Amino acid sequence: AQSVTQLDSQVPVFEEAPVELRCNYSSSVSVYLFWYVQYPNQGLQLLLKYLSGSTLVKGINGFEAEFNKSQTSFHLRKPSVHISDTAEYFCAVTPYNFNKFYFGSGTKLNVKP
Amino acid sequence: EAGVAQSPRYKIIEKRQSVAFWCNPISGHATLYWYQQILGQGPKLLIQFQNNGVVDDSQLPKDRFSAERLKGVDSTLKIQPAKLEDSAVYLCASRRGTANEKLFFGSGTQLSVL
Numbered sequence: 001a002q003s004v005t006q007l008d009s010q011v012p013v014f015e016e017a018p019v020e021l022r023c024n025y026s027s028s029v030s031v032y033l034f035w036y037v038q039y040p041n042q043g044l045q046l047l048l049k050y051l052s053g054s055t056l057v058k059g060i061n062g063f064e065a066e067f068n069k070s071q072t073s074f075h076l077r078k079p080s081v082h083i084s085d086t087a088e089y090f091c092a093v094t095p096y097n098f099n100k101f102y103f104g105s106g107t108k109l110n111v112k113p
Numbered sequence: 114e115a116g117v118a119q120s121p122r123y124k125i126i127e128k129r130q131s132v133a134f135w136c137n138p139i140s141g142h143a144t145l146y147w148y149q150q151i152l153g154q155g156p157k158l159l160i161q162f163q164n165n166g167v168v169d170d171s172q173l174p175k176d177r178f179s180a181e182r183l184k185g186v187d188s189t190l191k192i193q194p195a196k197l198e199d200s201a202v203y204l205c206a207s208r209r210g211t212a213n214e215k216l217f218f219g220s221g222t223q224l225s226v227l
Contacts, residue, residue, distance in 0.1 A: 042220055049215075101158070
């Protein structure tokens with residue numbers, strides 16, 4: 001079985017500061033990893049994904065994430081956030097056969113001026 | 114390309130009433146999902162269709178929830194009768210096929226059961 005844990009339900013940060021949103025997962029099989037972003041009153045959009053290769057993946061809007069197999073983590077980072085990054089961020093995993101996506105409970109990023 | 118369309122955007126009903134949600138996936142997307150997102154939680158899969166067949170409905174409360182995807186295109190999700198705990202956002206997502214991993218989500222239907 002798979003599960004995803006996002007330890008921080010809310011993260012307040014000032015504009016232009018760096019941010020890290022944490023994600024840990026548990027799985028009995030190999031998985032692919034994703035980060036989705038949900039802006040207010042919108043559906044979820046893919047931010048970035050890790051399938052294979054380099055463990056550091058870059059996504060849209062300057063976000064990046066690093067896959068750490070030994071720590072079963074996939075933390076999301078941005079060196080300098082903008083007001084427009086205010087949204088809810090979801091970490092998700094899917095087994096190699098792509099049949100199911102398992103989502104974390106989400107982290108609300110609140111960027112303050 | 115046009116995105117995943119869902120309607121209605123909001124719905125308020127009283128408990129024990131019935132409600133239906135509609136989803137039109139992106140053209141050509143064979144796989145369609147319905148997720149339930151309760152406030153403060155991540156999306157939880159209710160049902161997954163591959164074309165017009167059900168792949169996984171293990172998390173669907175079948176005593177009150179039903180879903181169909183006639184002709185393998187658009188889909189409806191129904192709740193009958195609704196309970197207070199059904200208050201949530203119902204998200205529809207689609208994907209081109211099992212070999213393509215990206216999910217495209219609709220904006221969701223926010224259901225409030227009073």
